[in-house]
Amino acid sequence: MQAYQSDPEYYTGRAFGLLESAEDGTPGAVAAFGDLPRDENGARTALARQHGFATWRELLKHDVGDEPFARAYRAIESRDIEGLTAIVDEHPEVVNVSGTNGNDLLGMAGATCDERLSKVLLDRGADPARGNVHGWTPLHQAAYSNLPPLIDMLLEAGAPTDVSARGDGGTPLVVALFWGNREAAEKLAHHSLAPGNLRVAAGLGRIDLLGTAGGEHRQFYRPHSGFPRWKPADDPREALDEALTWAARNDRTEAVEALVARGADLEADVYRGTPLLWAAAQGKVAAVRKLIELGANVNAQATFGGPGHGKDVTALHLAAQNNALDVIGVLLDAGADPGLKDGLFDSTAAGWAEHCESPEALEVLVRVAGDC
Structure with missing residues (x-):
């Protein structure tokens, strides 16, 4: 694997992600450790060895300079189509080189949400089926970013739809459904319903499958290590309750x-x-209305996202964070309390709107709080 970053914090983050993925049992991440201990020091050494260095210190001292792979990466980061084209035409081998944790240029290009970069690489032989150590392929990335045009491009190039990443059942379709990316999910579902379990049926709204789909293949539960570890239980009730969140999102x-x-x-x-x-x-306004109609507590407080993000948060906090004005209106009409504070930041929904730079939401919530 080719080193292409000079920032120590980047490698520290990748080592943490490698450790988390190995703890989830992802085969590529487990293999990266070999006989090393599965702890932070072992992860750093494993990452260094992936790049051809014996120690973590040697990896951090390496100067990527003007190596072609590093230059191509910088062109992708700056969305420099002409620059990337020139580099890969001069050094065609770089489309088959992998960087940290097995990430190649095609996978990196997908993260920019600029399909033109991916096309440059695909036209020059980049492999649409190659996954990184987490099993994450370019199609997973396109699903994660909700990019239907890129999904079309990758499928036409032969990208597989049934590959799991970050746990059994973590197909591109499941990644799209995890985030409520309906456009991406519906496009992928035309090609494959894998893994075809209850959460997939719920997320796609396939009423015809709800009675037959089960709770198997649920080892995928997070798209990245920003979410905490969890072990799904072999419990039909848990799978049913989880499926409801997939339908809602x-x-x-x-x-x-x-x-x-x-x-x-x-x-x-x-x-x-x-x-x-x-x-x-x-x-999702319609789902919010339906859940409230069915009896959901509009002021319920629970967890959300990473452990440093959501503790004792309400739906109003999250709608405010994302400037979701329609949802805020429905919640307030249903009796949402704008004065409730979350458990991590001791902040109201208005505070979340201000911190997340959601000005319209902030204006609405400040006005409502003033009327209370």
């Missing part, structure tokens, strides 16, 4: 209603967010 109101009728708990916080919190965070 994808605005599938019929699936929401069907799952609640089957006994799904409106207040269950199966993994970092109740159904209402997920719907509010993703700006």
